[in-house]
Amino acid sequence: MRPAGFWRRSAAWSLDAAVVALPVLALCGKRLQAAAATLVEAWSALVDAVAQRMAAAIMATDAVAAPDPGVLLGLVRGSMRDPALLAAAADLQSALLTLAGPPLGAFVAVFFAWCVAFERSALRATPGKRALGLRVAAAGGGDPGAGAVLLRFVAGALSWLSLNVGHMLAAVPPDHAALHDRISRTRVVLAAGAAERMPRWAAAWLALQGVALLLATAWASAAMASAMQAALDRALRG
Known part of the structure; x- marks a missing residue:
């Protein structure tokens, strides 16, 4: 057996995830729109509450010639107990769960059926794995069996809950076995016949995901900074 590498497996997983996620998101579209509107409102309320606290801190420190570290520490501690901040944070958390919970649950259910059905079939691979020339096998070779395929998917939760350390084990030679591979054997x-080198299109697919993540992170950071600055300006103006 020739073990598959980490990046090749990542490309295969992301292909399968994209195929499953698109219809799930489409079916949850109306619910997501309503939940997103609630999330925006909750975020705005939290930003305003934080800005009010920051404005109070700025005005308090400006009131003395040299800001006292003890005063600043007291302001920080007071913020941690501020009922308005705590309530706004709780509302934001609830809005996030409402937004992400239903589509995530639907995705996991559909992805479970997708992976188990394809990996237990004669193909022994999901469409994403087949596109990358991969197959699922028992640790000793041959058919992994229904129980092993089921355990493999369930154990995958541990690879996610370990902050992806379980997945990163797939980068360790010589077996390139992730945590859920090891648990399910x-x-x-x-x-057979698959090239050792990952196809160029798969590498481009992974690079595209990386660029998209960087752009999304930059946009979100800029949007949050802008919203906070606007809220702080409003708070300082009274």
């Missing part, structure tokens, strides 16, 4: 291997 399965392996992801290259199919």
Whole structure:
């Protein structure tokens, strides 16, 4: 058996995830729109509450010639107990759960059926794995069996809950076995005739995801900073 590498497996997983996620998001579209509107309102309320606290801190420190560290520390501690801040944070958390919970639950359910059905079939691979020339096999070779395929998916939760350390184990030679591979005694291997080198289109697909993540992070950071500055300006003006 030729074990598959980490990046090749990542490309295959992300292909399967994209195929499953698109219809799930489409079905949850109306619910997501309503939940997103609630999330925006909750975020705005939290930003305003934080800005009010920051404005109070600025005015308090301006009232003395040299800001006292003890005063600043007291302001920080007071913020942690501020009922308005705590309530706004709780509302934001609730809005996030409302937004992400239903589509995430639907995605996991559909992805479970997708992975188990394809990996237990004669193909022994999801469409994403097949596109990358991968197959799921028992640790000793051959058919992994229904129980191993089921355990493999369930154990995958541990790879996520370990902050992806479980997934990163797939980068460790010689077995390239992730945590859920080891628990279920399965392996992801290259199919007969598959090239050792990952296809260029798969590398481009991964690079595209990386660029999209960077752009999304930059946009979100800029949007949050802008919203906070606007709220602080409003608070300082009274």
